[in-house]
Amino acid sequence: MPQIPEKVHELTVGQLSARSGAAVSALHFYEAKGLISSRRTSGNQRRYSRDALRRVAFVRAAQRVGIPLATIRDALAELPEERTPNRDDWARLSRAWRSELDERIRQLGRLRDHLTDCIGCGCLSLDTCVLSNPDDVFGERMTGSRLFPERPARERTSDR
Numbered sequence: 001m002p003q004i005p006e007k008v009h010e011l012t013v014g015q016l017s018a019r020s021g022a023a024v025s026a027l028h029f030y031e032a033k034g035l036i037s038s039r040r041t042s043g044n045q046r047r048y049s050r051d052a053l054r055r056v057a058f059v060r061a062a063q064r065v066g067i068p069l070a071t072i073r074d075a076l077a078e079l080p081e082e083r084t085p086n087r088d089d090w091a092r093l094s095r096a097w098r099s100e101l102d103e104r105i106r107q108l109g110r111l112r113d114h115l116t117d118c119i120g121c122g123c124l125s126l127d128t129c130v131l132s133n134p135d136d137v138f139g140e141r142m143t144g145s146r147l148f149p150e151r152p153a154r155e156r157t158s159d160r
Contacts, residue, residue, distance in 0.1 A: 013046050022060060062075075067097055071097070
């Protein structure tokens with residue numbers, strides 16, 4: 001991993017990419033989404049403060065566990081003076097995200113366990129399909145792969 005001398009307080013996008021392991025395009029995307037920020041030089045080049053390394057690490061760790069970028073951005077915006085997240089911040093936020101992740105894990109486990117219930121033809125035409133119709137929400141009203149009931153003929157013709 002390339003070392004950045006301590007006297008260097010700002011990083012180019014290439015240096016930030018090399019140190020963080022994030023592609024330059026990902027860093028530009030993170031910046032566009034408000035996850036990191038830079039200043040522009042007189043030559044219009046981006047310069048990132050050294051603390052951007054920790055912010056990028058925070059974003060990437062949260063992404064790896066499935067936290068949406070909008071949620072990450074909101075969490076970073078809650079930090080005082082938009083400071084760099086530290087260990088305590090991660091502990092607090094990860095506790096808050098835990099129940100959301102537990103629910104996703106439960107849903108994925110249920111989908112995995114019922115994957116063989118799919119007839120595999122692509123139309124998902126079983127009466128109760130746990131992939132396209134979780135908890136059989138539509139099963140009481142109809143059967144088959146339709147997720148929405150057909151509208152009466154007079155409604156369809158009035159749309160024209």
